Amino acid sequence: MSIRIGLFGAGRIGRTHAKAVSTIPGAELVAVYDPDPQATSFLVNRYGTEAASETDQLLANPSIDAVLICTPTDSHAALVEAAAHAGKAILCEKPIDLDLGRARACLQVVAERGATMAIGFQRRFDRHFRALKQRIEAGEIGDPELVQITSRDPGPPPQDYVLRSGGLFRDMMIHDFDMARFILGKEFVRVAAAGSVLVQSRIGEAGDVDTASATLATADERLCVITNSRRATYGYDQRVEVHGSKGMIAVGNPHPTAVTLADASGFRADRLVDPFMERYADAYRAEIEAFCDSVSAGKPPSPDGNDGLQALLLADAAARSLREGQSVAVEGNVR
Amino acid sequence: MSIRIGLFGAGRIGRTHAKAVSTIPGAELVAVYDPDPQATSFLVNRYGTEAASETDQLLANPSIDAVLICTPTDSHAALVEAAAHAGKAILCEKPIDLDLGRARACLQVVAERGATMAIGFQRRFDRHFRALKQRIEAGEIGDPELVQITSRDPGPPPQDYVLRSGGLFRDMMIHDFDMARFILGKEFVRVAAAGSVLVQSRIGEAGDVDTASATLATADERLCVITNSRRATYGYDQRVEVHGSKGMIAVGNPHPTAVTLADASGFRADRLVDPFMERYADAYRAEIEAFCDSVSAGKPPSPDGNDGLQALLLADAAARSLREGQSVAVEGNVR
Amino acid sequence: MSIRIGLFGAGRIGRTHAKAVSTIPGAELVAVYDPDPQATSFLVNRYGTEAASETDQLLANPSIDAVLICTPTDSHAALVEAAAHAGKAILCEKPIDLDLGRARACLQVVAERGATMAIGFQRRFDRHFRALKQRIEAGEIGDPELVQITSRDPGPPPQDYVLRSGGLFRDMMIHDFDMARFILGKEFVRVAAAGSVLVQSRIGEAGDVDTASATLATADERLCVITNSRRATYGYDQRVEVHGSKGMIAVGNPHPTAVTLADASGFRADRLVDPFMERYADAYRAEIEAFCDSVSAGKPPSPDGNDGLQALLLADAAARSLREGQSVAVEGNVR
């Protein structure tokens, strides 16, 4: 039996998800809602899905099992709650909300309704990072001690996105916070962050930073060091290395082709895949597939709402650390 | 308008093609014929296609635009001819026939009927080799002088396959001959081959070799050196390097993941992708897509029947060179 | 004319320097002093040098142009001062002294006497890091923004060394602080450090850490992130990557051989060179050569005493940051 899916949001991520659904045998896109009729009709035409006239109409459709929430951040929490009330399984893009209290209230509703809720940290489904996680769990590097994560975007987002994003820590580094938690399987209790405006002064004018680092520690003193930048001329840079008592495991950047060219100027390999939707195309597909499997099997999905909340807690702590110029405790995690 | 496709042969390659067709918006698998009812019903169930009761029934279906020929080699030529007579576009797996005369006669029929015919050298559609070709054409290495190709299968095929295969040169190295022609865009006029039985003595008992090399020369003295083996413990090995007047360009083996593990024993990367259907999954899909595009646009496909014939000529020359212990001229190419 | 050299300390580093001197045409080792007669006679026998009976005897030798100070840290400052008074050029191993005040007083003497003084940060002379520096200066990555340094020792030092070392930041990370200053050509004004005891509990019992990170910022907000560990099963790990406005430049770990082995378990490269004297053998030689060139030409050496002091300032700041759990200003650098 196929999982019947409704989609909120027909933008960049919504289209990526719609495409992924179309290639999964056990899933079917039955309705889409987006206030922009042009975006909606693109998906209607391409995948033969139905256009919902409003949110409630989509949620009222009893044949829909699950919804994908790909709308702007400020509508996430309300849609999650409405979907939970309507008895739908939910896959919500990160973050749940920029405000921690709002996010918590939303998860409370999800818990009360017993709704199935997954959060869209697609990197966990990337085959490279998944292999890293599995091999750490298999004990190949012994006990993990230090995680180093480098994430760099090819270029800064538009200013209106910057203004609405909640800042680099909540918008970009949140993925790395989730990755660090995923890898170690532990919570962090302290965060110290640094940040600079080096790429574009307009980002600083928006009160944000474009280059940043964060150092995190667990209760048992495992460390994680993350660096982020909104600039990478060589393409979308996403690397992780984990050091353990027996060795080191690293995920490097996959190159688009295995071609090397050598001439009088040296040896050259490809620029990296860019943008992130292409880098993570397979991961997005695997994410939807895992979500559908959870829904089919009636099993709790992973990552779930709490994973979304924990990453947000770390992002908030990092932002606070940057403001205060000192290392800060992560709210609720001082065990 | 969609290209409506009929499939002959529901074995390994047939299934790979059927899957590829299912992901191409402009293509539709409408009928399949295989004498094995189990193989047939697998595809019928999976893709909702129709089972033809015999070859002629499939070819008589006027709604079918094109056929994919994935049957055992000895049926290729007859099916190509029948399809040409039926007015279908044809994508035929290599080789057209193990016998050069039979292959030529078949292509004669194709030519007389003005049929569209592509040959299944999927490596030309692999993104790595395609990038290599494009960059050579863009002049990045200047004038190409020397091509080096390494192809190694993870393990030898079953003995019945060995016996029917026409030998390593016609079965395995034929892909490398096509790659060499593809890269240089020229014909070879001389071939010298060497071969040994080092992997399994049963292969020698079948009159074949399992380890071989061939050196080819064009009329303007460009060289190509190919090595093949039926053994590669580290996975399916497929490499090309091309030296030109300005530099070198090489395609290495893509690894399944970008993971490196370092410990007291050193640094380790993944074993290679294996088997070839997985290594070339994207290439098979791109091959079908290009074929459908040719059919839609009414344009001649590439590689075509003559490419199949030329590769066979080189394979025949290599086999003859090995028998005679000397370099041999390629029939018809002494220009 | 050859530079005539006296050596204080015939231990591990002293022997490395003595060997380097023996291969430099313009340098000659004429005397060595070490309280341990066995260590002294090893060098006397190997290089035909003279054994000084005490420090003063060596310094009183008018034929000696320059001295290399390779004794335990707590004797560095006094020897530097004595050598400065004796009119010798000085190459002193890092650090000048664990106590900042003592180091400053020592440099004051050096300045008053107008002595030539170099400090032993050999990594600046490694051909890999030198190439990185030159290419950054040539503008290949534009304006540098973020430096990431990973240094990991193969294993922890003996406990008596740990106790005398001044702690990981003054003993180990001090090299990375110097590298960061060398790369950016700027001073850092703030440091935030983190540290853990994950390798051996005895290191924690000594009041030190074995795993650490530091984040540094310049007055113009350039960032540097350093990680250190006393454990690396795969050999001595020394990497730097620098991100700039136009691109990234990185120094990876050179492997002892260019050998790759591929088998059913994947692809394997060598463990890294270990110990550091072997990794940096060429750098130590180049360091001595540059020092001799400075002495010959009467030109100020680089890195010099102030470089030693600045690195120590950063190490002190890092240790303080770790104690206080907050980012700290670097003494004297708040510009």
Add this chain to the structure above:
Amino acid sequence: MSIRIGLFGAGRIGRTHAKAVSTIPGAELVAVYDPDPQATSFLVNRYGTEAASETDQLLANPSIDAVLICTPTDSHAALVEAAAHAGKAILCEKPIDLDLGRARACLQVVAERGATMAIGFQRRFDRHFRALKQRIEAGEIGDPELVQITSRDPGPPPQDYVLRSGGLFRDMMIHDFDMARFILGKEFVRVAAAGSVLVQSRIGEAGDVDTASATLATADERLCVITNSRRATYGYDQRVEVHGSKGMIAVGNPHPTAVTLADASGFRADRLVDPFMERYADAYRAEIEAFCDSVSAGKPPSPDGNDGLQALLLADAAARSLREGQSVAVEGNVR
């Protein structure tokens, strides 16, 4: 006790050897002979060695234990014979003579006089190739089956060198023939060669080729495929890969530095080391050291005169194969 060495030939290789001797504790350069007084006095001044007025004077010096023969090829055989008569140990650059009969006669004299004679195939002493050999002998790839060697010079030699060189097979590929014998520890019985003039037409006018391949087979059917070119814009290219029953081992090209630069044009690594004296500087030194050790210990050196002869036999067979357009038996090796 030190080995006292006389040097014939103060050209490029002679100077390389003189420098190597100067860094070996157990060796001393005591005399040099070269008809060119300028070349001679360079070495006399640099290493404080004595200038012999003629060949016989050097050989008559009873304090000399061993001679290095680095003169033009046509004088090798006579010098070897004279040195053997004078009771000196001999390290002769390859080849012994371009004429096989002359080389054999020379080795006959060496054998009759019981002289110690080594031949200068320095690649056997390169640490990368030595590691490859050791690991094959340790069984890491099982039974070797196929050797692939790529050697490419950065550019063609001057025309007078081409004319005197004996041709690409005797001058350049002879090193690869020796490498193949070294790796497999077996003799080859058949050779098939191909060759082209693609780099410079003047090379063809001299009756030589500048691009070539050779395929060799042992009596037990192990294969070796070699490619050579007089052109490599990316530097001196020297690679070997060996396939065995259990796996593959390869030596890639070491890059001068471990630096990678990434920018909008992709990822770049250094051009290769060039020229060969720099690529093999350590190997030349290790070669001299091993030769001195043999002389000291009174043990037969390796590679020896017969290794020189066998490589020449293969070069002759390759040249003959190219002329005749067929695979040829190697003289004396049809076992």
